[in-house]
Amino acid sequence: MNTKFLDLLAQRYDSEEKVVTEIINLEAILNLPKGTEHFVSDLHGEYQAFQHVLRNGSGKVKEKINDLFAETLSKEEIDEFATLVYYPEEKLQLIKNGFNNEHELNEWYTEIIEHMIKLISYASSKYTRSKLRKALPKQFVYIIEELLYKTEDFTNKKPYYKKIVQQIISLGQADKLIIGLSYTTQRLVVDHLHVVGDIYDRGPDPDKIMDTLINYHSLDIQWGNHDVLWLGAFAGSKVCLANIIRICARYNNLDIIEDAYGINLRPLLNLAEKYYEDNPAFRPKRQSDEKLSDYEQLQITRMHQAISMIQFKLESPIIKRRPYFNMSERLLLDKVNYQNKEIDINGKTYQLENSCFATVNPDQPDQLLEEEEEVIERLLFSVQHSEKLARHMKFLMKKGSLYLKYNGNLLIHGCMPLDEDGNMEKMIIEDETYSGRELLDVFERNLRYAFANPDVTDDLATDMVWYLWTGQCSSLFGKREMTTFERYFIKEKETHKERKNPYYYLREKEETCRTILKEFDLDPDQGHIINGHTPVKEIDGENPIKANGKLVVIDGGFSKAYQSTTGIAGYTLLYNSYGMQLVAHKHFNSKEEVLRDGTDVLSVKRLVDEELERKKVLETNIGEELYQEVAILNSLMEYRYMK
Incomplete structure (x- = not known):
């Protein structure tokens, strides 16, 4: 071992007694029961329930x-x-x-x-x-x-x-x-909290969740697709920025943008009032208890249209300059017959409804108006100069990753992209082919590079952040296409379908999960895959514990927008020294109700895995670190005190 390092360490442990005491302490800690891990996912701004x-x-x-x-x-x-x-x-x-x-x-x-x-x-x-x-x-x-x-x-x-x-x-x-x-x-x-993705979007208070996490004693975060969208916006991706504003408008949450993060939406409103009117397809979704005046609804509806059209325009140049993204079929503005208000998709013609193409040049549909260009530039400037957003995004980068290997388990928000045969799906990026864990590592490197270089906005790294949101090989998206355009403008629901990656039916098989665990150098006999991202429809009898317990899905619907289809209000997972338990939660009405009635929102606990022998710290990630510390201290003993 490096003697200079040991000399530096000896300044801290300047006597034999101090070294011996620390070795005894660490060896004893290794034999304590492991602490309780708490897994949550898909919080989607629901601060009170979280x-x-x-x-x-x-x-x-x-x-x-x-x-x-x-x-x-x-x-x-x-x-x-x-x-x-x-x-x-x-x-x-x-x-x-x-x-x-x-x-x-x-x-x-x-x-x-x-x-x-x-x-x-x-x-x-x-x-x-x-x-x-x-x-x-x-x-x-x-x-x-x-x-x-x-x-x-x-x-x-x-x-x-x-x-x-x-x-x-x-x-x-x-x-x-x-x-x-x-x-x-x-x-x-x-003892430790895992947030398996999607803190942002849909719900009203993601900023409050972030403040809570910043002050939490021990945690990690596996980014979700919605989190990456916010990271991308802060990293300089205009198309990611347009997406987050569109989603906030869709769910009547523009207060997050304007009030929580201090981003001025007046330029967008001015543009929207000039070019757009009421449009039923773009009216904000509201919970039953939310009140909006007709004027407020009209404002949001106009802004929703304005930012959506900017988004669709911004997507086209990325798709064209990155042919290996394989997204040419998503160049939908190019496929529109603006005179007849029709569109050809997969050889079939559909009538467009609720269209809002006032700012579109039919000869060059992805061209931004000068006013639109100015609006998105001003919005990006506001985003990148929001002190509160900067604090939250830097924390999200510091504590976050695309996946995490922790105590023998693989934590990943969405999926491991697979082909129909269960092999790791391949993606070509700049003439290099990647798949499996290596592909996810490439995604993360690009995201970190884009975040570190926010002034560069049209490079591969920034484009890759958007790809993580919507690309077919993205581990966060897990679908072949995102049909946002079709949902707004086409009545026929056959065009709304988003084909899922084969992972989502292959993960029911134990062998698939074992293969994925091996890909990440994890023990397939002991390890589990823990996912969020896809709400489990318990109301239809879907089981969140899959592949003979090898995989657990913990997105059960924290987001109120999902609860009518899931039938519950979220899953969480507990993993202590005795094993794993999945907890299903009933709908959370309010803190006031809990205070008044003493009622809780837990329903059913299900055993996922029971340890045959109680797990100790020595079998955990922390245990590995402590073992290394003990080894270093033993080296110090030999170097300094046992000569």
């Missing part, structure tokens, strides 16, 4: 409360206690309003603090004291540790412990302590 799942650990918090207090507390008391842990600030106020006098309240404080301490002790049982200390509220670390490590074997210190709690209450610190202990419990119940 917050609830995060706070209750997909049922893990209540499970631990039940383990401890099932014999001593009623169901109603357990529900109330669990809700207090989920939403401590709000629930405290509701509970305190129900007491008649200070004495009753103080008695409740004493009891609930004792319950909280027991819960913390139980939830932290597989962690080191050092790790627990880092999770505790800083202002109460000393006090909580005293209460945590008290023993009932001796009575000498009982008055001491009692006085600690009394002083906390009398000094008005009980609320702060309970709030701190609640958040510590949430943190201890889940």
